[in-house]
Amino acid sequence: xxxxxxxxxxxxxxxxxxxxxxxxxxxxxxxxxxxxxxxxxxxxxxxxxxxxxxxxxxxxxxxxxxxxxxxxxxxxxxxxxxxxxxxxxxxxxxxxxxxxxxxxxxxxxxxxxxxxxxxxxxxxxxxxxxxxxxxxxxxxxxxxxxxxxxxxxxxxxxxxxxxxxxxxxxxxxxxxxxxxxxxxxxxxxxxxxxxxxxxxxxxxxxxxxxxxxxxxxxxxxxxxxxxxxxxxxxxxxxxxxxx
Amino acid sequence: xxxxxxxxxxxxxxxxxxxxxxxxxxxxxxxxxxxxxxxxxxxxxxxxxxxxxxxxxxxxxxxxxxxxxxxxxxxxxxxxxxxxxxxxxxxxxxxxxxxxxxxxxxxxxxxxxxxxxxxxxxxxxxxxxxxxxxxxxxxxxxxxxxxxxxxxxxxxxxxxxxxxxxxxxxxxxxxxxxxxxxxxxxxxxxxxxxxxxxxxxxxxxxxxxxxxxxxxxxxxxxxxxxxxxxxxxxxxxxxxxxxxxxxxxxxxxxxxxxxxxxxxxxxxxxxxxxxxxxxxxxxxxxxxxxxxxxxxxxxxxxxxxxxxxxxxxxxxxxxxxxxxxxxxxxxxxxxxxxxxxxxxxxxxxxxxxxxxxxxxxxxxxxxxxxxxxxxxx
Ligand SMILES: Nc1ncnc2c1ncn2[C@@H]1O[C@H](COP(=O)(O)OP(=O)(O)OP(=O)(O)O)[C@@H](O)[C@H]1O
Ligand SMILES: [Mg+2]
Numbered sequence: 001x002x003x004x005x006x007x008x009x010x011x012x013x014x015x016x017x018x019x020x021x022x023x024x025x026x027x028x029x030x031x032x033x034x035x036x037x038x039x040x041x042x043x044x045x046x047x048x049x050x051x052x053x054x055x056x057x058x059x060x061x062x063x064x065x066x067x068x069x070x071x072x073x074x075x076x077x078x079x080x081x082x083x084x085x086x087x088x089x090x091x092x093x094x095x096x097x098x099x100x101x102x103x104x105x106x107x108x109x110x111x112x113x114x115x116x117x118x119x120x121x122x123x124x125x126x127x128x129x130x131x132x133x134x135x136x137x138x139x140x141x142x143x144x145x146x147x148x149x150x151x152x153x154x155x156x157x158x159x160x161x162x163x164x165x166x167x168x169x170x171x172x173x174x175x176x177x178x179x180x181x182x183x184x185x186x187x188x189x190x191x192x193x194x195x196x197x198x199x200x201x202x203x204x205x206x207x208x209x210x211x212x213x214x215x216x217x218x219x220x221x222x223x224x225x226x227x228x229x230x231x232x233x234x235x236x237x238x239x240x241x242x243x
Numbered sequence: 244x245x246x247x248x249x250x251x252x253x254x255x256x257x258x259x260x261x262x263x264x265x266x267x268x269x270x271x272x273x274x275x276x277x278x279x280x281x282x283x284x285x286x287x288x289x290x291x292x293x294x295x296x297x298x299x300x301x302x303x304x305x306x307x308x309x310x311x312x313x314x315x316x317x318x319x320x321x322x323x324x325x326x327x328x329x330x331x332x333x334x335x336x337x338x339x340x341x342x343x344x345x346x347x348x349x350x351x352x353x354x355x356x357x358x359x360x361x362x363x364x365x366x367x368x369x370x371x372x373x374x375x376x377x378x379x380x381x382x383x384x385x386x387x388x389x390x391x392x393x394x395x396x397x398x399x400x401x402x403x404x405x406x407x408x409x410x411x412x413x414x415x416x417x418x419x420x421x422x423x424x425x426x427x428x429x430x431x432x433x434x435x436x437x438x439x440x441x442x443x444x445x446x447x448x449x450x451x452x453x454x455x456x457x458x459x460x461x462x463x464x465x466x467x468x469x470x471x472x473x474x475x476x477x478x479x480x481x482x483x484x485x486x487x488x489x490x491x492x493x494x495x496x497x498x499x500x501x502x503x504x505x506x507x508x509x510x511x512x513x514x515x516x517x518x519x520x521x522x523x524x525x526x527x528x529x530x531x532x533x534x535x536x537x538x539x540x541x542x543x544x545x546x547x548x549x550x551x552x553x554x555x556x557x558x559x560x561x562x563x564x565x566x567x568x569x570x571x572x573x574x575x576x577x578x579x580x581x582x583x584x585x586x587x588x589x590x591x592x593x594x595x596x597x598x599x600x601x602x603x604x605x606x607x608x609x610x611x612x613x614x615x616x617x618x619x620x
Contacts, residue, residue, distance in 0.1 A: 048463045049462075050459060050463060070465055070467075073464060080456060080460060082456040084455060084459060085460075089259060089260065096252075100248060101461070102464055102465065103248055103249060
């Protein structure tokens with residue numbers, strides 16, 4: 001589903017992402033782990049076509065992102081690290097807007113989102129201004145908006161930062177459902193318990209890959225009990241948020 | 244077909260946001276009212292009781308007649324001068340705004356049928372007042388000349404005092420015989436208003452997307468940049484046109500000003516001009532990061548455009564170099580066109596040169612804005 005080859009991004013002299021080689025398959029939940037500034041967001045932004053790589057190549061669905069960015073964009077649902085829905089629109093209007101932007105017919109958009117809205121308990125709040133929603137619900141709404149066009153690839157940058165444990169659980173339920181339905185899910189996080197739910201993770205430090213593989217395998221290889229310890233061991237874990 | 248759907252989605256969303264934003268509504272409807280009221284009444288071109296002093300070196304019957312021609316109107320207020328006073332000091336000490344020196348031999352020359360010269364000194368501090376005072380003086384002198392010529396043999400005194408110049412100014416004034424200032428100022432205010440609204444609002448609304456991160460969210464969607472730009476800009480074009488209607492309506496209600504020319508020509512020129520001001524808005528939005536910066540740069544830009552547009556200081560009163568800059572200023576042309584349409588009722592044919600200038604400028608600025616947007620976003 002996704003393949004990168006020596007993916008690198010520099011900002012001036014600073015190397016934010018350093019020769020990354022990834023291969024992510026369909027239906028996989030792939031986790032990006034790393035301290036603040038490790039390069040997770042930069043990598044994700046390149047995968048979405050928001051940022052041009054300094055060198056290296058990316059294929060999404062066998063399409064070269066640099067050449068066929070427009071086609072690739074249709075197949076991606078993206079939730080950025082920063083909350084970025086229109087606060088002055090109603091929840092419903094945000095959904096309608098993104099449906100329109102992806103040229104998804106209204107009926108189809110409802111079909112894609114209604115079960116999720118119900119599951120998230122958002123259906124009753126659809127007529128509320130987005131600004132008035134509690135933080136956790138804003139994040140839930142962001143996820144729904146990213147799924148309005150039923151994309152095969154879902155990229156979530158720290159979707160669970162700043163939300164309560166209940167919401168985090170719901171998020172991971174949905175992520176699992178998505179993967180089960182055959183979608184590929186990329187998710188970055190600072191929570192090591194969440195890392196355990198991923199099929200595979202990459203741990204990044206200063207733009208480089210320091211560990212890559214399924215959590216269970218990694219724990220065995222580095223002889224640690226849990227992901228928390230693993231992270232401390234391979235990435236120094238100075239900045240890892242503890243929960 | 245799909246493209247149109249995306250566009251209408253954008254436009255719908257933009258209007259929703261505008262209707263929900265109190266600031267936007269204030270800018271749209273209160274701003275025209277306030278600007279028209281404050282500026283319309285405060286920045287008045289109608290000059291009355293201009294202090295004028297005479298240095299009469301002729302001391303004849305005709306020179307006294309000439310002075311009477313000035314004192315009989317409320318446009319001038321006669322300031323007495325003493326023996327010690329000198330013409331230049333009269334202006335310098337702010338005792339008068341206008342000084343007229345009647346040379347010795349004035350009456351004699353008049354009788355001989357030669358053109359006697361009058362020296363006119365104007366205080367140019369306030370360019371508007373000065374040019375209006377100048378026009379008043381010309382018309383008073385002309386009145387005096389006509390009075391003098393009446394009953395005289397036209398062949399013997401077949402000249403006109405002040406020659407061509409006086410008659411030229413009279414022609415200009417005939418479109419606004421009382422030099423009713425509002426008639427000139429209001430189209431100017433409307434031109435300023437159109438600029439402010441379109442440039443400021445479009446710059447702010449574009450930067451807002453950047454500032455709030457919604458632009459990034461849009462850039463991962465398959466939306467094309469031109470769709471994004473049209474979707475963001477078109478609503479402000481429509482809004483500004485709506486505001487133009489509001490302003491014209493208010494000008495009619497408050498000042499009783501009717502658009503002498505065609506309404507459609509006015510709208511056509513406004514649309515053409517909006518490409519320029521929206522282009523500037525786009526350009527500014529690509530160079531700044533926050534709404535505050537956008538606001539700052541738009542105001543900066545607008546103040547320069549307004550100052551160089553002939554709104555406060557007539558373009559003729561500017562130094563040559565500045566006049567060139569003023570010519571390159573699209574607002575100058577738009578303001579001229581608005582005045583022509585509102586006051587004189589000029590039609591499309593009379594204004595076709597201005598149309599070309601505005602069209603060219605608009606394409607240039609708008610193109611530049613789009614290029615900058617494509618490169619930077
Ligand atoms: N546009 C940019 N210009 C310059 N430097 C940048 C830019 N974007 C990111 N960086 C730098 O690149 C590094 C990696 O940033 P990135 O946002 O990818 O980290 P991250 O792993 O997502 O961190 P966090 O957990 O805080 O989200 C940081 O040091 C950041 O300062
Ligand atoms: Mg990040």
